[in-house]
Amino acid sequence: MKRIRNQLTNIMVVIFICTLSTIISIFLSTNGIGKENLLMIFLLGVLISTVITSGYLYVFMTSVASVFLFNYFFTEPLYTFEISDRQDILLMSFFLIVAFVCGTMSSKSRIQSRKAKQNEKIAQVMNEITESFLNLSGTETIVKNGIKYVQKLVNCGCRVELDSSQFENFRPIESEDFDEKKILNIYPIKGISNEIGTILLSGERVDSENYILFKTVMYQMALVLDREYMYIERERIKLAMESEHLKSALLRSISHDIRTPLTGIIGAGTIIRDNYDKISEEEVQKLAGDICEEASWLVTTVQNILDMTRITDGKLTVNTEYEAVDDLLMQAVSRINNCVGKERLHIKRPDEIILVKVDGKLFVQVLVNLIDNAIKHSGTDTMVWLLAKRENDNVIFEIADDGLGIDNNIIDTLFGSFVTMPAHKADKGRGTGLGLAICHAIIEAHLGTITAENRKDGGALFRISLPYKEDNINE
Amino acid sequence: MNEIHILLVEDDLKIINFLSLALKTSGYKLSVASSGKSGIMCFCTENPNIILLDLGMPDMDGIDIIKEIRKVSQIPILIISAREQEADKIEALDAGANDYMTKPFSTGELLARIRVMERFIERDTSFQSNPVVIVGDLKVDIERHRVFIEEEEIHFTQMEYKLLILLVKNRGKVITHSQIKKEVWGYSETGDAKSIRVCMASIRRKLEKDSINSRYIYTEIGVGYRFADS
Numbered sequence: 001m002k003r004i005r006n007q008l009t010n011i012m013v014v015i016f017i018c019t020l021s022t023i024i025s026i027f028l029s030t031n032g033i034g035k036e037n038l039l040m041i042f043l044l045g046v047l048i049s050t051v052i053t054s055g056y057l058y059v060f061m062t063s064v065a066s067v068f069l070f071n072y073f074f075t076e077p078l079y080t081f082e083i084s085d086r087q088d089i090l091l092m093s094f095f096l097i098v099a100f101v102c103g104t105m106s107s108k109s110r111i112q113s114r115k116a117k118q119n120e121k122i123a124q125v126m127n128e129i130t131e132s133f134l135n136l137s138g139t140e141t142i143v144k145n146g147i148k149y150v151q152k153l154v155n156c157g158c159r160v161e162l163d164s165s166q167f168e169n170f171r172p173i174e175s176e177d178f179d180e181k182k183i184l185n186i187y188p189i190k191g192i193s194n195e196i197g198t199i200l201l202s203g204e205r206v207d208s209e210n211y212i213l214f215k216t217v218m219y220q221m222a223l224v225l226d227r228e229y230m231y232i233e234r235e236r237i238k239l240a241m242e243s244e245h246l247k248s249a250l251l252r253s254i255s256h257d258i259r260t261p262l263t264g265i266i267g268a269g270t271i272i273r274d275n276y277d278k279i280s281e282e283e284v285q286k287l288a289g290d291i292c293e294e295a296s297w298l299v300t301t302v303q304n305i306l307d308m309t310r311i312t313d314g315k316l317t318v319n320t321e322y323e324a325v326d327d328l329l330m331q332a333v334s335r336i337n338n339c340v341g342k343e344r345l346h347i348k349r350p351d352e353i354i355l356v357k358v359d360g361k362l363f364v365q366v367l368v369n370l371i372d373n374a375i376k377h378s379g380t381d382t383m384v385w386l387l388a389k390r391e392n393d394n395v396i397f398e399i400a401d402d403g404l405g406i407d408n409n410i411i412d413t414l415f416g417s418f419v420t421m422p423a424h425k426a427d428k429g430r431g432t433g434l435g436l437a438i439c440h441a442i443i444e445a446h447l448g449t450i451t452a453e454n455r456k457d458g459g460a461l462f463r464i465s466l467p468y469k470e471d472n473i474n475e
Numbered sequence: 476m477n478e479i480h481i482l483l484v485e486d487d488l489k490i491i492n493f494l495s496l497a498l499k500t501s502g503y504k505l506s507v508a509s510s511g512k513s514g515i516m517c518f519c520t521e522n523p524n525i526i527l528l529d530l531g532m533p534d535m536d537g538i539d540i541i542k543e544i545r546k547v548s549q550i551p552i553l554i555i556s557a558r559e560q561e562a563d564k565i566e567a568l569d570a571g572a573n574d575y576m577t578k579p580f581s582t583g584e585l586l587a588r589i590r591v592m593e594r595f596i597e598r599d600t601s602f603q604s605n606p607v608v609i610v611g612d613l614k615v616d617i618e619r620h621r622v623f624i625e626e627e628e629i630h631f632t633q634m635e636y637k638l639l640i641l642l643v644k645n646r647g648k649v650i651t652h653s654q655i656k657k658e659v660w661g662y663s664e665t666g667d668a669k670s671i672r673v674c675m676a677s678i679r680r681k682l683e684k685d686s687i688n689s690r691y692i693y694t695e696i697g698v699g700y701r702f703a704d705s
Contacts, residue, residue, distance in 0.1 A: 292581075299579055306559075322669045324676040327694040334693070353676040355669055360696035361561065 010053045011061075017052075018065045021045035022073060035074045035088075039095050042066040046099040050106040059103030066099070067092050118209070125153065126216050133220045139228055143173050146221040150199070151175050153213045154206055156184065160221075162197035166229050178202050189218060191226040258301060261294035268294075303365070318359035318445045325354040325388045325395065332367035332386070336375075344375060348387040356395045356466055362442045366450075369435040370399040370462050378403025378459060395468045402459040406452060414452050415440035479593055480504045482523035484514035484540065485555070486533055490578075494527070497582045503589075511535035515543055523550070525592045530556040530567060538570050545571035551592040555580070561697035565651050568699065573648045575698075591647040591704045608643050610703055613682065613691060615643050624682065634659065635678045638671075642692065642702040651699035675700060 025038040049062040071081055075088045083089055129149055136142045143160045150158040157178035162170045184201040199218060206214060268287040271279070279287075329349055336342050367386070374384040382403035389396050406414065415436050443450040448466040455461045481503045485491050491507055498505050506521050508514035511532035518526065526544065530537030541552055554567050557578040564575045573595065574588055606617040614623040617640060622629045631639060637659045642650060650658075655671055675692070682691050693701045 295579070321697065322672055323696065324672040326676045326679060327672065327696060331694050331696045353673055353680070355672055364696055 006054075010055075010058045013052050014049060014058050014061050014065065017045045017049050017062055018069060021066060022069050025070075026073060029074060035070075036091065038074055039070060039091060042070055043095065043099060043102075047102055047106070050103045051110075054110075056104065056107055059099070059107060063096055063099035063103065067096060070095075122209070122212065125213055129213070129216050129220055133224045136224060137228065137231075139167050139170050139225065139232075140173065142221060142224050142228060143170075146199075146217055147173060147175050149217045150201075150214060151177070153217070154201070154203075154210045156201045156203035156206060157182070158202070159200040160189075160197060161200070162189075162225070163195065166196065167225075167232070174200075187218060189222045189225065191222055191229070196222060196225050196229070258298065261298050264294045265291050265298075318362060318442070320357045320359050320446070322355045322357055323360045323363075325350055325356055328356075328358070328360065328364055328367065329386065329388060331360070331364045332371065335364065335368045336371050342375070344382060345371060345384045345386065348385070350388050350390060352390070354388070354390055354395055354468070356468060358446055358466065359442075363446070366439045366442050366464070367397065367399070369439050373435060374399055374401045374403075374460065374462075382459070390468060391465075393468055394465045397464040397466075398461060399463075400455060400459060400461045402455075402457070404460075405454040405458060406460045408454075411452060411454070415450065478502070478504050479525065479589075480506070480521070480523040481525045481527060481589070482506050482508065482514065482517055482521065483527045484508045484511070484517075484532065485527070485529040486510065486531070487529070490529075490555075493582075494585075497585070498589075501586055511537070511540050514540060518544060518548075518550075524596055525589060526550060526552045527589075528552055528554055528572070530554060530558055530563070538566055541567060541570040541572050551595050553588055553592060555585075564649075564695070564698045565653070568649050568651045569653060574701075575649060594704055595647050608646070610643075610646065611690060615639070617643070629681050631678065631681065634670075634674055635681075638674055639678055642700060646702040647704035649695055649699050649701045655699065 021042045021044070025041050028041070029035070029038055043066075046059060046062050046066060050059050053059065053062075068081065071083060071088075071092065072079060075092075076084045083092075132145055132149070133142065136145055139162070143162070147158050147160060150156065157175050159172060159174035159178045161172040164170070178200075179202045182202045184203055184206070187199045187201070189196045189199060201214075268291050272284055272287055276284070326349055329347060333342075333345070333347060336345060371384060371386060374382075378384065378401040382401050384399065384401045387398050387400075389398075440450055443464055443466075446466055448464060450462065450464045452460065452462050481498055483491065483494060483498075483505060485494070485507070486509050491509070495505050495507060506517050506523060508517045511534045514526075514528070514532070517523070528537055528540060532540065537554070537556070541554075544550065544552065551574075552572045554564075554572045554575045555578060556563070556567070556575070558564075559577045567575055573592065576585065576588060608615045608617065612625045614626075616622070620636065622631065622636075622639065638655060641655065641658050652668060652671055656667075660670070675694075679692050691703050693703065695701065
């Protein structure tokens, strides 16, 4: 359509120039100017046409038309296409040659300058593309920038898919005008060592000129994505090392504590099996009791280890769900019920029904750990309080006791590493020090905080604060 | 009721050893099957009263065993399994298991749960004739829609009442959240996790006024609820 219109305009220009040359020539010839000079007017017309029109064809058309017009209007016999003077033939032949040579030369120079302009434009765009990618970070931003340029330059719908093993959380991004039914071509995005992903183009066609630009975008994107991948990889390795470090530290700290009760169990079991008739019933009972006790302690420890295996990427992953605070307290208390000293525990539930978004099992584990700690480590005749309440935008859980309190030497590092409490020598319970580290990891994964302090009137206070949203009951 | 016959479907020899000792000394008649297929076979031929089922069988998955049995019978099934994820419990309970115990467990706890199952069987035969349920101080008159604690009537909203009745009718059995959603709310979207939690907490506050120590309703966090049996 555009080409036809372009052709029409050019033809109009040709007709216009020829008409104008003829009119001017007629005007001059009536004033007695010779036909050699008139031919100069026509030559001027041809030269002008080389500038205005595009292509040899129109110059050729103008020249031929000019010759015929000149022949018709100005050579003897007038108003015919016949030529009687030989000189006129020579004149017109020379005119044609000069017109062609001039036309070709000016046309050539025009094409060259057009090409130069185009090249400059391409160079500029390439430069712009390169610059636009330079300071980008984040896979999505990079891909979006690429898509933006593809859309702008190539005029095609575009969709980018990346290799999921390298960019884990990346979902394919596509431009609004991407149409899956009209996929034009699929291009691989090649990184340094392997293929990073693919670009899908949809639409009509890609010109060769635009194809170069498209390739530039693609290469730049590949380059920057490669850089991004290396960055991600480095971070991943760092995280993996950290979590590995955390895990191995935990395992080291508990492996000793696992061996001890196992030794006890095996020992007691062997004694009962081998010396059954030699030892008294009372002793058998005592040994069996020991086995039970050691085994149930092992169960708790194993549970803690299992919780730790849920640590990935340096932090715990939680599956949260709305739970009633009542339920959480009740579940924690029912778990404590099997322990010695549960009668020392006092609970106050909140005045209203509160829902809080937690991973129920893990959160109860935290409460149990803290209550268990309070009962075991605060002393023998202490009271332990568990209470939950809402304070503005937080749900607060407090576990307090009126016992010995926390040693000031360890209070700052309480949640950090694997601290066991040396404060109370009389304490016979075994401590792995794992409990608080786990509590801390779990509460952090809930975006909450856990703090420990000594109460003014004696005893320790652990306080958990979880974010609470006002609308979460009536939503 | 005559001697209770328990079918134990379990593949670990050590567990079989100690369970059969514990159950026989408590006066139960016991059959043991050590694979899923022989378990189903035993169920068909020996007509047991209660099934103890380990989910991890060598030849077939425990969930499929439950489904097979549930096609023909409502016999109480107690799951004993080392799988401790909530999702596993929910899957088994939704498939029709009555209760779920995670290994390791103590014999005392196991026997208590089995006693709950026994009462479940007795109730099954006498339920129709006696629609008044008494648990401790709590009296639920299902026919007249009335609930009393120590002769004092307690009022519930319609949803709370429906939920309470569901639990009371299935007392001793763990009812999962999805079962509650289906039975009480129907399939409407209002029965989401939050409404169940709120409804439950409010029932509990009405039933158990002062104490956090639950007497009637037990929570299995992330799984569901169980109503006390006695």
